Amino acid sequence: MNTPHHLHPLSAVTIALRGGFIGFTIPFFLVSIASGIFDIGSPAWGLYLGPVGFAIGAGYGIAYYYRFEYELTENTFDVSSGVVSRRSREIPYRRIQNVDVRQGVLARLLNLATVSVETAGGGDTEATLSFVSESEANRLQRDIRRRTADRGDSSIPTGPESGRVAKTTTEVSGLRAGDPLPEPRSAHVGGPRSSEGASDEVSEPSFDDGTPDLLFDLKPRELLLYSFTTLRPAAAAGLFALFFFFSESAIDILLTTARPFGGPAELTEGTTTSYGILGLVSIINGIVVTYAVSVAYTFATYYGFRLGRADEDFVYERGLLQRYSGSIPAEKVQSVTVTDNPVQRAIEYAGLWVETAGYGPDTSGGSKSAVPLARSRRVYTFAENLTNVETPRFTSPPPLARRRYLVRYSIVAAVFVALAFGLSLVSPLERWYLAAIVFGVVPPAAHLKYVHLGYYVGDDHLVIRRGFWRRRTTVIPYYRVQTISNRRSIFQRRLGLTSVVVDTASSRTFAWAAPTIYDIELENGRAVASTARERLQTALSERRANEDEAGFSVDFT
Template sequence: MAVQRGVTGLSIPIFLVSISSGVFDVVDVGWLFVLAPLGLVAGVAYGLAYYYRFTYAVTADTFDVTAGVVAKRAREIPYRRIQNVDVSQGVVQRVLGLAVVSIETAGGGDTEATLQFVGDAEAQRLQREIRDRTAAVKERRRQAGATGSGAETDAAADRGRAPDTTDAPQTDAATADAGSERAPASTPSAARASEAGAARSGRTRRQRLFALEPRDLLLYSLSSFRPAAGAGLLFVFFVASDAIVDYLLAVARPVGGPTDLQSGTAGSYGILTLISVVNGVAVTYLLNVGYTFVAYYDFRLGRAGDDFVYERGLLQRYSGSIPAEKIQSVTITDNPIQRLLGYAGLWVETAGYGPDSSGGSQSAVPLAADTRIRRFAENLTGVETPDFRRPPPLARRRYLVRYSLVAAVVVAAAFGLARATSLERWYLAAVVFAAVPPAAHLRYVHLGYFVGEDHLVVRSGFWKRRTTVIPYYRIQTVSTRRSVFQRRLGLASLVVDTASSRTFVWGTPTIRDVDLETAREIHGTGRERLQSALRERARADDIGLSVDFT
């Protein structure tokens, strides 16, 4: 902690003096020899003070954290609110035997408490103990609910009515990682009682569900794309911009590119631009492959009580949990390459956190055979095999017009560039119109929705197709949206929102461009089945998902 804060205290004066000396004459660069050592000493002192004033404790009902140097802050985090206890280790931390413990709660996108420098063994102990205590709290709440249900049963018997006491079957633990069909085992309450007993004795059993094989990891790295790769390209260009520009000029020169950036024709600059784009795409792809391989190396998914637990990472090792009762929706993802090879991925969204959010990866299965992924989703959620319905053909015509307008903008931009430069044959840009019909058709055929008895399933996307399964009891709001063009065509989009946090990449599930009457019908059906699902869950001891989903 002292070294980390000391480096920060040393760098701040260097940055401020270096910038200010170039703007204000009164600022002398020689101040660095005084301010930098003072900043180093102040940073080290602050780090030591922070360390000695930071305390944490595992109590019977809460996890307590006290921190702060200038202003002291004490937090008591109830176990019932804790969602994830993540442990991460970088390369240096693994060498030193240290780890970072992050405690996340439902309902927020920020980490509730972070223990920066904890011994590896202590981090594992905290993760295990907090997880066990959280499971014990959940079990006490279930037992309290069961006691209330028992009282209702006795009252119903006195009134001569037969209450609903049906329980859903539980999958057998022996089917883990085998993709077997469901088999009835003990009742959910008995299974959870066994888990709670194990939790109280400090020996929660961990069961392996899935492991990403090396072949599938390589295929996942080669067939997926992550926005972080684009940020990596910008970082590489920022660090070595001069060397990169010289390389691009050297590559473009033999095929008609300019000799330098100061002299050249419009045609030579166009060749340089094309060379730059091709190299940028290639480097971004290589960065993406490396990033994905390192991030998902040795991915393993398991189960501990009612939580899914995962481990992943080569350089930065992550270990975290996904509470089954917090899962809001389950999404099957694939892209054209993965569909061609018969593969797909399975992602989950939990309350307060979404896929690829700051709360950590929520990938249940990064990549596996398509049939296996769909069986996983059906076993996990209990969803029936969806029979998708598509929007009316009028929607395809709308996409055709939309993409035609985009193509017209591209041609107009080429025409404007030709008028401003010596660019010729601008009309060749009209070839983009050839892509309009297939683009509109592919967008249309990959849209679909299914209104089931217990779930709403939404499918959309071609380059990144997502099939999202949403239990009715997880729906927060259902809203109907209509743009100006949709109103003219009598169409509407239905947005289904849950309690998860969405990112820029992952949008809210939306049933797009259906007839207005159909949208209103789905809206009403969803509202009625939401109320029915809530009443059924209130009478049953059921978290809604099978934690032995494989």
């Protein structure tokens, strides 16, 4: 019988200090409210109650440490925690998607690590161990990966999922006459599954000693290109938060920056022109600082990125200040997406993401970068080798869709001009009609949206391309499809168009919407949905008949 394990003793210190800090601040907060708002008691009470709160909080933290236990059993990873309210979790190995190990700067100096276990369900990490020793983190990562592999190919639906049928909102009986789609055939099998069992004495594979097999490493030139060609919206959100807390200092900096160009000397003293200059300079400053923060964050996050193969798992490590390492079982991969933006397309570079059903730290709802940036031709070859998909021949939406985008963007431009006119009525703004210049970008915007849309119905995979600012080309095996539906807005119904939405277990995230074939003819949309539904059932039957099949090749390079 296995003996339950505790966290590293140093974690008791951190938990106790965190609990003590919370316990110390709560009395001050309550005393301040009681004395300042309700005139009850004296603020000096906080000096006496603070140490008491610290002792209680620290004691609770120590009790939490001793009550936290974890254990690797034959079929599950068990975690028990809680002081007053006890919580016990049994996580089946077949449900585990990823096991991530995270190390900050201080943790690396102390040889500590945080282990996060992600499953296919829920929006949070299922279990987090903060902290364990680095060797223990590697042992857990290795043993969980081995036990997950021993359970066989869990990608074959079992239980309630075994009878799941792809659903369509529009029932059809066949394909459009004269435009047949290819007949289904068996899924191409990926790399061979190793039959050698891992033993507990085997150390965790390390890139430094040549194991696991290195598949891709991000070169310094590629890291710099990726950093300078990627803009992260989270950087702008962080700047807004800083502006909220340090608004006075930020305003002084903006005023100082704008004065040489004719900005106001003080925020309350200025003309319409000087305020306009201040606004323009503030926008430029915001863009420059946001871009600089984005570059620094991307560089630090993907510094030293390496992807490798250990048995039938993908393993990776990355990070400068905070080091991440993790494993992604190939059988857990739901779909593969190639991404690029206009700058990356101009220099012929792209990235490759694999998507699982798990959620965890610094993931995009289960999306993990397999190749942050490489030559586009190389990335598309990776995607084809990884999924065993044939080179897609994309079908574009009908020209009617482009006219629809033209009308849609024209309405947006008209609203913008109307807002400028309304602003001129209540402010010194003149020449509001210059806002009509936005109509000049409507035709190219509609065209660019249209030309970057496409889909391909393959023998074993559905490939969907969409997006301009961040174009995404997603390869979805039929056996990974959860639901497929035809969705039509009131305007699409008038034009005889439809959008086909394909859901996998990882499709809907905060960052990425489900892969969607936009604005195709209704008859074609029904044909795609019907074909995908039929091939889903065929693919599931074939995979049940051959449980050793692997849908994604771990030797994709």
